[in-house]
Structures are given as structure tokens and as C-alpha cells.
Amino acid sequence: MNFQGVYNNSIDPKGRASIPAKFREELSASFADDNLVVTQNKGGLVAYPQSDWQKIEAKVEGMAPGQRKDDLYLALISPATPCTFDKQGRIQLSQSHRDYSGLDSEIREIVVVGVSRKIMIWSKAKHAEIRAQAESRIEEDPQVLADLGF
Amino acid sequence: MNFQGVYNNSIDPKGRASIPAKFREELSASFADDNLVVTQNKGGLVAYPQSDWQKIEAKVEGMAPGQRKDDLYLALISPATPCTFDKQGRIQLSQSHRDYSGLDSEIREIVVVGVSRKIMIWSKAKHAEIRAQAESRIEEDPQVLADLGF
DNA sequence: AGAATAGTGTAAAAAAGTGTCAAATTGGGC
DNA sequence: GCCCAATTTGACACTTTTTTACACTATTCT
Numbered sequence: 001m002n003f004q005g006v007y008n009n010s011i012d013p014k015g016r017a018s019i020p021a022k023f024r025e026e027l028s029a030s031f032a033d034d035n036l037v038v039t040q041n042k043g044g045l046v047a048y049p050q051s052d053w054q055k056i057e058a059k060v061e062g063m064a065p066g067q068r069k070d071d072l073y074l075a076l077i078s079p080a081t082p083c084t085f086d087k088q089g090r091i092q093l094s095q096s097h098r099d100y101s102g103l104d105s106e107i108r109e110i111v112v113v114g115v116s117r118k119i120m121i122w123s124k125a126k127h128a129e130i131r132a133q134a135e136s137r138i139e140e141d142p143q144v145l146a147d148l149g150f
Numbered sequence: 151m152n153f154q155g156v157y158n159n160s161i162d163p164k165g166r167a168s169i170p171a172k173f174r175e176e177l178s179a180s181f182a183d184d185n186l187v188v189t190q191n192k193g194g195l196v197a198y199p200q201s202d203w204q205k206i207e208a209k210v211e212g213m214a215p216g217q218r219k220d221d222l223y224l225a226l227i228s229p230a231t232p233c234t235f236d237k238q239g240r241i242q243l244s245q246s247h248r249d250y251s252g253l254d255s256e257i258r259e260i261v262v263v264g265v266s267r268k269i270m271i272w273s274k275a276k277h278a279e280i281r282a283q284a285e286s287r288i289e290e291d292p293q294v295l296a297d298l299g300f
Numbered sequence: 301a302g303a304a305t306a307g308t309g310t311a312a313a314a315a316a317g318t319g320t321c322a323a324a325t326t327g328g329g330c
Numbered sequence: 331g332c333c334c335a336a337t338t339t340g341a342c343a344c345t346t347t348t349t350t351a352c353a354c355t356a357t358t359c360t
Contacts, residue, residue, distance in 0.1 A: 009338075010338075012341095014318085015317080016317090021337060046300075056298055056299045056300060067287070068294070071284035072284075072288065072298075073266070074281055076300065078154060078156060087319075090338090094155065096155075096157065099158070160349065162349080164308085166308090168348060170348095171346080171347060236309070236310090238348075303360085304360095306356085306357075309355095310353090310354100312350085313348105313349080315348070316345100316346080316347070316348080317344105317346075319345095320341100320342090323338105323341090324338080326337070328335090329335100330334100
């Protein structure tokens with residue numbers, strides 16, 4: 001129904017990231033879409049089904065002119081790039097996305113994570129860091145977990 | 151449909167900035183135009199398809215005489231320069247544009263950003279600064295992102 | 301006029317991106 | 331555990347784009 005799972009895939013020296021077959025199936029089955037739009041946020045990359053992205057973009061486009069709107073363009077909308085899959089299920093990440101997310105050309109290991117309607121991509125190192133931070137914030141307030149039934 | 155993407159390109163010692171092939175295609179495909187008009191704004195350079203620029207200029211020209219109009223001329227209209235592409239896809243930036251945007255002759259790295267119907271050009275350093283500021287303002291109010299569906 | 305500076309044109313090298321095949325790895329079913 | 335099919339990764343050739351380099355023209359300054 002949604003993207004789910006954590007995958008250790010790889011990126012080749014030219015910057016093509018392989019996306020898990022599960023996600024590609026999900027994309028066409030549940031989102032009736034064949035393409036992803038990749039943008040950057042919080043040190044990593046985020047990919048949306050193109051159809052979802054268009055809705056987001058339309059909302060931002062419709063905002064009243066001003067700093068908030070300009071900021072969203074600069075940080076999120078302008079960096080967005082539509083990506084198509086090649087025969088092997090890979091997408092080409094732009095140089096600036098690779099720079100942003102710390103994927104320099106020697107790094108091969110990426111982590112691809114399904115998060116509801118989005119797919120997130122991190123370098124393995126960054127992912128470990130982010131996940132550890134999330135875990136420790138959760139531990140600070142164990143009652144939340146208990147209340148949720150975990 | 152519009153200019154989109156962030157590119158790390160370069161400027162040569164004589165002040166010619168290379169513009170991404172994607173933007174050149176977009177310019178002729180979606181704007182039916184072959185030239186850009188470059189002006190300056192907020193510490194960086196902004197390029198408009200010539201046809202769009204003419205409309206902007208006409209509006210300002212039609213304004214009632216007064217300080218506001220004079221200011222617009224001084225800050226935005228007068229500095230505007232039409233630029234043509236050479237065979238390698240570069241445009242020559244004037245000395246005053248380079249001065250304005252901090253592109254002195256040793257600096258080689260520029261960032262070219264597609265922002266809806268405009269193309270913005272910064273030195274790499276300035277761009278990093280501007281983007282970081284935009285990101286931190288966005289992070290101050292995370293609810294906005296959530297509401298937009300990011 | 302001559303020298304210095306700025307800008308232009310072009311070719312060639314280098315870098316980046318694309319397409320495809322085949323090997324390696326993985327995971328599911330038996 | 332083993333085998334088969336699917337998926338992922340590595341490799342390589344090719345195309346496109348960007349950068350470098352250098353020669354040439356025009357302009358400015360003395």
C-alpha cells in the first residue's frame with residue numbers, strides 16, 4: 001500500500017542509485033506512476049511519486065509571494081529533479097544531490113528507506129547517525145511507546 | 151515546463167558563465183526564446199527569458215513617475231543586460247554583474263538554479279549561505295512543511 | 301601610435317552521463 | 331540445504347556536456 005522497508009543498496013561511480021524492486025512495484029501498483037521526483041531535505045534525499053510531487057509543488061506555487069515561499073523554492077522545489085528508471089532499476093542522482101547528501105564518488109553504500117508515501121535515500125553513514133538520533137529521542141520518553149502499544 | 155534543478159557549473163577567467171544544457175533546451179522549448187536577460191537581485195544574478203523580461207520592463211515603464219519607479223530603474227532595470235549563448239553554451243557576464251555578485255576573477259565555481267521562470271546564478275559560497283539560511287528558516291516552523299505534504 | 305586590458309571565437313581535452321550486457325548476489329520454494 | 335528465478339552490481343563502450351586553452355579582435359589608456 002505504501003513504501004516500507006529498509007534496503008542496503010548501492011550507487012555506482014557515475015551516481016546511479018539502485019532502487020529496490022519492491023519500491024518500483026509499489027510505485028506502479030499503488031501510485032500508478034513510473035517516475036520519482038527526488039529532492040533534498042535534512043541532509044538526505046527524498047523521492048516522491050511524481051503525481052504526489054505535483055500536488056505539493058502546486059500548493060507551494062499557489063502561496064502568497066514572500067520569504068516563506070522563496071525559502072521553500074530555494075531549499076526544496078528548485079533542487080527537485082524528475083528521475084526515470086533505467087532497465088536495471090536505477091535512477092541518476094544529480095551532482096548537487098550527491099554533494100548535498102554526502103555521496104562522493106568513492107562511496108558505494110546507500111540506504112533506501114520506505115516512509116509512507118516517500119522514499120528516503122541516505123549514505124550508509126548518515127543513515128546510521130539519523131536512526132540513532134531517532135532512537136535516542138524515543139527512549140527519552142518511553143511512555144509514548146507504551147501508550148501506543150509497542 | 152519550467153526551469154528546475156541546481157547545477158554546479160563554472161565561470162572562466164574572462165567572465166563567461168556556462169549555463170546548463172537543460173536550461174538552454176527549456177528556454178527554446180518552453181519559452182520559444184534564445185536569449186536571456188541578466189540582472190541582479192539580493193546579492194546574486196537573475197536571468198529571465200528575454201520575452202518575459204520585456205513584459206516586466208513594460209510594466210515598470212508604465213508606472214507613474216516617482217521615487218518607486220526611479221528605484222526600480224536604478225536597482226533592477228538599468229543593470230539588466232541581454233546575453234546570447236556562444237557555441238559552448240556560455241554567456242558573458244558584465245564586469246558590474248560580476249562585481250555585484252562577488253564573482254572576482256579567481257573564482258571559478260558558480261551555482262545555477264532554476265526557479266520557475268527564472269534562472270539564478272550565485273557564487274558557490276554565496277549559494278551555500280543563502281540555501282542554509284532558507285533551510286534554517288524552514289526548520290524553525292516545521293508545521294508548514296507538514297501542511298504542504300512534504 | 302603602442303601597450304595594456306577586456307572580450308570573443310573556436311578547437312580539443314576532460315568530465316559527466318547513458319545504455320546495455322553479463323557476472324554476482326540474493327531470496328523464495330522445494 | 332540446494333536450485334531457480336529475480337534482482338542487484340560491475341564493467342565497458344558510447345554520447346553529450348562542460349571545461350580548458352589559446353589565438354584573435356576590439357577597446358581603452360597613456
